[in-house]
Every structure is written in structure tokens, then in C-alpha cells.
């Protein structure tokens with residue numbers, strides 16, 4: 001049997017780490033030609049090599065999603081090089097978990113520009129290209145259960161916005177062969193904690209028997225992430241778990257609407273970890 005996504009082109013933002021990297025690999029494994037976008041060139045290069053070694057098709061795109069021209073440029077590039085665009089995964093995102101009373105304006109701006117405005121630009125660029133080329137496809141927006149949880153801070157506000165954007169687009173695109181789905185992960189072991197207080201991240205890792213410290217950018221080696229996730233699978237999902245949900249959504253017929261998916265590990269994290277806190 002042929003691969004489910006053979007002959008499709010996909011873009012994944014935030015593919016240089018965590019959930020986005022796993023989504024890029026999973027889509028390529030199903031036969032999609034993938035444009036993996038992110039800011040860290042070395043990480044993207046490693047991902048592309050991995051996909052190619054597994055006989056997949058992938059290209060790196062070093063962009064900052066806060067620049068809408070870069071996003072529409074990437075969509076244009078994908079259409080020019082492959083003749084189509086079918087899947088747009090708006091995944092790039094981050095959290096500064098500060099309380100509102102102590103948080104920094106620049107952090108709020110970065111969260112809204114990345115999680116909301118970058119995602120909006122990705123949605124619009126994909127829709128314009130899909131309509132122009134008459135391509136069928138899916139837009140996948142990576143939200144979070146924080147968009148639903150009460151008191152989830154400014155990060156939660158950005159993800160609530162992502163959910164409203166998806167719900168609105170679903171209605172706007174009712175007459176197009178373009179479906180929109182938002183995926184709301186619970187806790188997933190990735191580099192998401194890069195802007196969290198170091199003592200929280202290191203304490204959590206230590207409780208899992210991991211003594212590795214995050215680098216200057218707050219990132220951890222992938223092997224440490226995988227080891228820690230395996231030890232604490234009831235509390236942290238693996239990025240691959242979210243990628244499988246994405247593959248499910250984008251392999252459905254475009255006449256079927258998958259509105260949203262909540263994908264969480266067995267147990268919730270303690271309140272002391274998920275509540276907004278001062279750095």
C-alpha cells in the first residue's frame with residue numbers, strides 16, 4: 001500500500017525542537033515532502049539528515065515566525081518547488097511562565113507575536129496559496145490545554161486565542177476543501193521549559209534521576225529528554241504522541257471536520273509546576 005501522504009507538501013514551524021521535530025518526521029514517514037522551519041540552523045540540519053536517512057523528503061527553512069513576510073515567502077517557496085501546499089502545521093511557540101504582576105512586557109510581546117500573530121500569518125499564507133492553487137489540505141494549529149485551564153496566565157491567553165482563531169477559521173473555510181484542527185497537548189517532555197526558572201526544571205529532572213543541566217539557551221540534549229520521558233511517561237507525553245495525533249488529523253478526508261484533539265499523559269502535573277510563577 002502507498003504511503004498516506006505521498007504527493008503532499010507540508011510545512012511545520014518550530015521543527016528545530018520538540019513537538020515540531022516529531023511532527024516533521026512523522027509526516028515525512030507517511031510520504032509528505034516536508035519544509036521544516038525554525039530558528040536554529042544546526043538543529044534543522046540534523047532533522048533533515050535524519051528524515052533523508054529514512055528515505056523521506058525534507059528541506060530546512062531558517063525563519064522567525066514573528067516576521068510574516070518570511071512565512072509567506074516559505075509558503076511561496078514550497079509551492080514553487082513542489083507545485084503545491086497541502087498541510088500547514090503552526091507549531092512554533094513558547095511560554096514565559098511569569099505571573100502577570102511580575103512578568104516582563106517583552107516576554108508578553110514575544111509570546112503573542114510567536115504563538116498568536118505568527119500562527120495567524122501561517123494560517124493566512126497557507127489559505128491564500130491553497131485557494132490560489134486549488135489545493136486540498138489541512139491547517140493544524142498546536143494549541144495547549146493551557147488555553148482551557150483557568151488561571152493559565154499570559155501563555156494560556158495566547159492559546160485561548162489560538163483556539164478562537166481555529167474555531168473562526170473552521171467556519172470561514174466551510175466552503176473550501178481546507179480543514180482546520182487545533183491540537184491541545186498536556187505536558188510533553190521537550191525543551192518547552194527553556195524559559196522556566198532553572199531550579200524548577202533542574203528539580204524536576206533530578207526527581208527523575210537526570211542530573212543533566214540545560215545549556216545557555218535552556219535546551220537539553222535529546223537523549224536526556226527521551227530518557228526522562230521514558231522514566232516519567234505517566235506525567236509527560238512524548239513528542240511522538242502528539243505527532244501521531246497530527247498524522248491522524250491530516251490523513252482524514254477533507255469532507256470530514258476534526259475540530260480539536262486534547263492529548264494528555266495519564267496524570268496531570270502538580271499545580272506548583274503549571275501555575276504562573278515569578279522567575
Ligand SMILES: NC(=O)c1ccc[n+]([C@@H]2O[C@H](COP(=O)([O-])OP(=O)(O)OC[C@H]3O[C@@H](n4cnc5c(N)ncnc54)[C@H](OP(=O)(O)O)[C@@H]3O)[C@@H](O)[C@H]2O)c1
Pocket residue numbers: 013014015016017018019020037038039040041063064065066091092093094095114142143144145184185186187188189190191192193194
Ligand atoms: N511541551 C509541552 O508541554 C507543550 C504543551 C502544550 C502545548 N505545547 C506547544 O507545543 C508547541 C511546541 O513546543 P515544544 O514543547 O516542542 O517546545 P520546544 O522544544 O521549545 O520547541 C519550540 C519550537 O518553536 C520554535 N520557535 C520559538 N519561537 C520561534 C520563532 N519566533 N520563530 C520560529 N520558531 C520559533 C523553536 O525554535 P528554536 O529552538 O530554533 O528557537 C522550537 O523549534 C508550542 O506551540 C507549545 O506552546 C507544548
